[in-house]
Each structure stands twice: as structure tokens, then as C-alpha cells.
Amino acid sequence: MKNNSETIKSLNQLLQGEYMAVESFNNFISRLEDEKVKKVFQDIQKQHRENIDMLANYIQNIGGQPDENLGMKGKMGDIKLNIDLGSTSDNEEIIRKAIEGETQGINMGEEVLRGNLDDKSRDIAGEILKKDRESIDRLKELLMVKR
Numbered sequence: 001m002k003n004n005s006e007t008i009k010s011l012n013q014l015l016q017g018e019y020m021a022v023e024s025f026n027n028f029i030s031r032l033e034d035e036k037v038k039k040v041f042q043d044i045q046k047q048h049r050e051n052i053d054m055l056a057n058y059i060q061n062i063g064g065q066p067d068e069n070l071g072m073k074g075k076m077g078d079i080k081l082n083i084d085l086g087s088t089s090d091n092e093e094i095i096r097k098a099i100e101g102e103t104q105g106i107n108m109g110e111e112v113l114r115g116n117l118d119d120k121s122r123d124i125a126g127e128i129l130k131k132d133r134e135s136i137d138r139l140k141e142l143l144m145v146k147r
Contacts, residue, residue: 008064010115014125015055015066017105021048024101028094037091037142041098044135051128058124095142102136 025045032038056066109129113122 004063006116007118007121008059008062010112010117011055011059011064011121011125012067014109014112014128015052015059015068017108018048018051018055018128019069021045021101021105022052024098028098031094032091034091037095040138040142044098044102044138047131047135051131054124055128058121062121092143095139099136099139099143102132102139106132106136 022045025041025048029038029041029045032041056068059066106129109125109132113125113129117125
């Protein structure tokens with residue numbers, strides 16, 4: 001595999017995004033009162049955890065070390081999310097914030113995909129983005145039900 005360190009660095013960026021997503025969903029879930037909405041959020045969070053496992057294992061398999069913490073960017077994002085949400089438990093607002101966060105994650109993932117990745121790494125990143133897009137669709141469906 002050519003330029004392993006650049007691939008590992010890119011995959012670790014994607015991994016950071018997945019950790020940020022799990023933390024954000026912890027925050028969202030703690031605020032939700034509607035059990036059906038909460039279940040969808042828990043399912044999406046579970047998907048992000050599975051993405052973390054897959055990415056971390058792959059990074060190790062290609063000789064890298066997964067960067068398994070939120071980092072400063074993630075901590076700042078978590079603080080911003082708490083400020084934005086305040087003390088709200090409004091389902092619609094929380095769903096909109098989740099869609100916004102997932103969209104930012106996809107944009108970051110697409111940047112990683114444009115980087116210097118081998119075919120296998122590109123496939124893994126692409127699969128994660130596909131699942132994240134499906135999560136956005138599920139969240140948008142929740143907004144439709146609310147109307």
C-alpha cells in the first residue's frame with residue numbers, strides 16, 4: 001500500500017467525525033422525551049458506533065493506530081451544541097440539529113474521500129457516508145411525521 005501514513009491520517013479524521021457523532025447523539029438522546037424519536041436516534045448512534053469499530057479495526061489492520069478520542073475540535077463542537085440547544089427538549093429542534101450535524105459529518109467525509117486513499121479505504125469511507133446519508137433520511141422522516 002502506497003503512502004500508508006496519509007491514508008491512516010485521513011481515516012483517523014473520519015474516525016474523529018464518528019466519535020463526534022456518538023457524543024452529539026448522547027446529548028440529543030438525553031433531551032428527547034418522545035420514545036419513538038429516541039429509538040431512531042439510538043439506532044443512528046448504534047450505526048456510528050459500528051462505523052467506529054469498522055474504521056478502528058481497518059486502521060489497525062493496515063498498520064496504523066486509531067485516534068480514539070474526541071480531540072479539541074470535537075470538544076469544542078460538543079460545547080457549541082450544548083449552547084445552541086440550551087435547555088430545549090423540543091423534538092423538532094433536536095432533529096434539525098441532528099440533521100445539521102450529520103450533514104457536516106458527510107461534508108467532512110467527502111473531503112476525506114477526495115484525499116489520497118487506496119481502493120479499500122475509499123470503499124470503507126464510501127460505505128460510511130452511504131449509511132450517514134440514510135440516517136439523514138430517517139431523521140427527515142421524523143420531521144415529516146411531526147407535521
